[in-house]
Amino acid sequence: MNVVSQLVNGLALGAGYALLAVGWTVLLSAARLVNFAHGQLYMLGAFVTWFATTRFGLPYLVAIPVALVAVAALAVVLQLLMTRLTLDQNIVSLMLVTLAFGYLLQGGAGLIFGGDPQIIDSPFQRQDLSLGGARFTGQDVVIIVLALVLYAVAFYVLGRTNVGRMVRGVAEDPKLAQLYGIDAGRVYLVVFVFSAVCAALAGAVVAPRSPILTSIGFEEVIITFLVVVLAGIGNLIGGLVVGMGLGLFTAVFGTYFPPAYSTAAAFVLLLVVLVVRPQGLKAR
Amino acid sequence: MTTADLGTPVDAPPSAAGNRRGLPGAARALGWLVLVVLAYLLPTLLGGSDRIFATVVLIAIFAMMSYGVDIVLSYLGEVSLGHTLFWAAGAYTTALVTVNAGWSPLPALLASVAVTTVLALLLGLATLRTREFVFSLVTYAAAIIGLTVVQNTGALGGSDGIVGVPVFELPAVDGTYVARTNAELWPIALVFLVLVVLLVARFRRSRLGTTALMAQMNGDLATAMGVDVRRTRVLVFVLSAPVTALAGWLYAYQRSYVSPDLLSPTFLLFMLTAVILPGRRLLLGPLVGAALLTSQQQLASLGGDADKIVLGGVLAAALLLSPDGLIGIWRAAVQRVRGNRR
Amino acid sequence: MSALLQVADLRVGYGHSVAVDRVDLDVREGELVAVAGANGAGKSTLVNAVAGWSRGRPTVTGAVRLAGRDVVRIPAHRRTGLGLVLVPEGKGVFDGMTVDENLRLVRPAKDAPGRRYGIDDVYGVFPQLRDRATARCSTLSGGERQMVAIGRALRAAPRVLILDEPSVGLAPRLVMQVLEHIRRLVDDGLSVLLVEQNVRAALEVADRLYLLDQGRVSGSGSAAEMRDDERVARAYLGGLGA
Numbered sequence: 001m002n003v004v005s006q007l008v009n010g011l012a013l014g015a016g017y018a019l020l021a022v023g024w025t026v027l028l029s030a031a032r033l034v035n036f037a038h039g040q041l042y043m044l045g046a047f048v049t050w051f052a053t054t055r056f057g058l059p060y061l062v063a064i065p066v067a068l069v070a071v072a073a074l075a076v077v078l079q080l081l082m083t084r085l086t087l088d089q090n091i092v093s094l095m096l097v098t099l100a101f102g103y104l105l106q107g108g109a110g111l112i113f114g115g116d117p118q119i120i121d122s123p124f125q126r127q128d129l130s131l132g133g134a135r136f137t138g139q140d141v142v143i144i145v146l147a148l149v150l151y152a153v154a155f156y157v158l159g160r161t162n163v164g165r166m167v168r169g170v171a172e173d174p175k176l177a178q179l180y181g182i183d184a185g186r187v188y189l190v191v192f193v194f195s196a197v198c199a200a201l202a203g204a205v206v207a208p209r210s211p212i213l214t215s216i217g218f219e220e221v222i223i224t225f226l227v228v229v230l231a232g233i234g235n236l237i238g239g240l241v242v243g244m245g246l247g248l249f250t251a252v253f254g255t256y257f258p259p260a261y262s263t264a265a266a267f268v269l270l271l272v273v274l275v276v277r278p279q280g281l282k283a284r
Numbered sequence: 285m286t287t288a289d290l291g292t293p294v295d296a297p298p299s300a301a302g303n304r305r306g307l308p309g310a311a312r313a314l315g316w317l318v319l320v321v322l323a324y325l326l327p328t329l330l331g332g333s334d335r336i337f338a339t340v341v342l343i344a345i346f347a348m349m350s351y352g353v354d355i356v357l358s359y360l361g362e363v364s365l366g367h368t369l370f371w372a373a374g375a376y377t378t379a380l381v382t383v384n385a386g387w388s389p390l391p392a393l394l395a396s397v398a399v400t401t402v403l404a405l406l407l408g409l410a411t412l413r414t415r416e417f418v419f420s421l422v423t424y425a426a427a428i429i430g431l432t433v434v435q436n437t438g439a440l441g442g443s444d445g446i447v448g449v450p451v452f453e454l455p456a457v458d459g460t461y462v463a464r465t466n467a468e469l470w471p472i473a474l475v476f477l478v479l480v481v482l483l484v485a486r487f488r489r490s491r492l493g494t495t496a497l498m499a500q501m502n503g504d505l506a507t508a509m510g511v512d513v514r515r516t517r518v519l520v521f522v523l524s525a526p527v528t529a530l531a532g533w534l535y536a537y538q539r540s541y542v543s544p545d546l547l548s549p550t551f552l553l554f555m556l557t558a559v560i561l562p563g564r565r566l567l568l569g570p571l572v573g574a575a576l577l578t579s580q581q582q583l584a585s586l587g588g589d590a591d592k593i594v595l596g597g598v599l600a601a602a603l604l605l606s607p608d609g610l611i612g613i614w615r616a617a618v619q620r621v622r623g624n625r626r
Numbered sequence: 627m628s629a630l631l632q633v634a635d636l637r638v639g640y641g642h643s644v645a646v647d648r649v650d651l652d653v654r655e656g657e658l659v660a661v662a663g664a665n666g667a668g669k670s671t672l673v674n675a676v677a678g679w680s681r682g683r684p685t686v687t688g689a690v691r692l693a694g695r696d697v698v699r700i701p702a703h704r705r706t707g708l709g710l711v712l713v714p715e716g717k718g719v720f721d722g723m724t725v726d727e728n729l730r731l732v733r734p735a736k737d738a739p740g741r742r743y744g745i746d747d748v749y750g751v752f753p754q755l756r757d758r759a760t761a762r763c764s765t766l767s768g769g770e771r772q773m774v775a776i777g778r779a780l781r782a783a784p785r786v787l788i789l790d791e792p793s794v795g796l797a798p799r800l801v802m803q804v805l806e807h808i809r810r811l812v813d814d815g816l817s818v819l820l821v822e823q824n825v826r827a828a829l830e831v832a833d834r835l836y837l838l839d840q841g842r843v844s845g846s847g848s849a850a851e852m853r854d855d856e857r858v859a860r861a862y863l864g865g866l867g868a
Binding site: 081085091092093097100101106108111115225226228229263267270274 | 361363365409410411412413414417418420421422424425426428429431432433435436548549552553556557560588589590591592593595596597599600603604607
């Protein structure tokens, strides 16, 4: 395999990782919240898309918004259940509750969607493109563009708008935010739903590259954790860079070693980073 | 057994705990002994079918598995999501040395404990300086990556696992004690369960246990009082791992095979729920939790996916409705009754 | 004339302990009312409860009426919107944001009845903040941070501004400077409830004073009356002012 094709491969892979991580990064940086059900929301995004295309015969591009709305509605319910824990900033309970939600969602998805692997039929997946000898699909392009757009939007909204300032204020001190007239509970709800929709979107566009199972959420979320911890907690731009870097690493690693071990290799890398720089790669 | 025994939090003043019912130490020890004998007879009293024996053996094994998480979650206040790694390490080490090298159970146990301790030490030291929930993220990642590695490593049997773990045999006075059935495995499981409960009871009263609790309640204060919080954290983490590995060791014999499903979220959720559902920091809490969950799964299973909903739902409901678990509901009820009487 | 802010029979407790007990207090339009008392007298608990704000979970009973409307069941963020605005003791600004961002973060409700302060109006009140507009609040001095905290409170179009020990931790020279700033705002028509541990300084600027002792009002009166009160002089002014 030549260098260009490895590069393209890695970028497409990495953009997928970054896309999966963007919601989590915003949740963490903006609200100091964690969500261990993130992977299951990704899984649901993929499966609702699949369900809408196969059962209702909707075109792929119509099925995606359906999946996003479904997951958003679910996220509203989950966050309303957790409102008190979030306002108390009870991170330990939040981790455990979201972990439980994730497991519950996986069981529910198993009942609804069955245990067989499925394939999301995306028209972009059938478009074969090539560039300088590298072969890739239209889906890869969609993923890269979407990742860049989402990070740009998140960066702009958080940094430059009043909504972003409110979110950052709540992240720094939810109690103090109340004195600024900000309803912290509502800000948490908005951020959580945004994060969930990002996960669902990642599921809808990244998952067509390979068969999906209701258990994928469990494993997919690990990439998110690696990206988030390596980048440094809540470092948005770092998330994009590390996600892309991890994609390139995986692509290169996969050409020399069994690809099954690439995540493990990335994890060893993470452990080394943690020992040397516990705060991640973030500058400050 | 009264609820007072279940309900005494470890942070209650020791004098109050010791003289609570004015019982001398000997009487208390006798009470515990009666409890153990009753537990031993329980499956026979319940009819003695293989299904009952399998259930009680699994309760003992899963309780031991959960005690590992309990030590970290209840006393250190950290959420380890990596204990399935130790659970699997215990079981896989046992399978490897017994199937490939023909070791007997006790050397296999030592090997399991050794391997797990090293793993825990590595993970504990790597996460030594991490803040907040990064510890949980990293331990979670460790467990899931353990899963992908095990699934893809031929020497560990790949996704099929390792089959043919021999029958459990111990040297005994009249030759050997062979545990072919769950009924024959039950005394062994009970003995180790009692040992684990004694270990946890000892830990709760130990210097390390009280230090861990202090570090959890107020890390800054503990530091100011000269407690090395990081060292405490690693020590407790490393102590907890072999407890879970011990359960994995016995599980390998009970099931006679090991497979990557040991690293699945099912066991992770089980351990956490078994600790949280009865209420944290109760000596017998994980045992009660394991008994409730195992009974549901063994005797009233609704099928794989529905059981997931039950387990996830129970954990979520406990955390959202009564963070102090069942004991919290019980205490609130008792208080209400007392209040009404007044 | 009925008071703009009227606190009646207010009790605040944590668990079984009572921190504020049966307090009655009012602030009339355009008045600067000070609450003074020793450490632990319940001053902060009192004004936090008036604003509906707390870092713990206290139980609050009694009435807090703003222009006749009981707001005691209304959450803190909505009380801010109604014009009952608190600047808490200690950390009152977002350190991670610039001065300008802190001020822009607050936007008064469309129908807010209080006087509106634009960003420029705030810089008019605190001219030295204008030069620090793009500085992160974490880099400011204690006095400057207090100005930002008061400035962002003004941005919420307050009808009653509650200030909890704005002078704590400031150099003596700055204490009077901050208090005089507050007096000028009151002279412009604002109504202020001020917690001040330094009774002498409070009497310099306040119209009326309440003394709080172990959660209860132990005395109140106009600044002039309180200055002449023997007990106040002995207990709080160390006899020097007499």
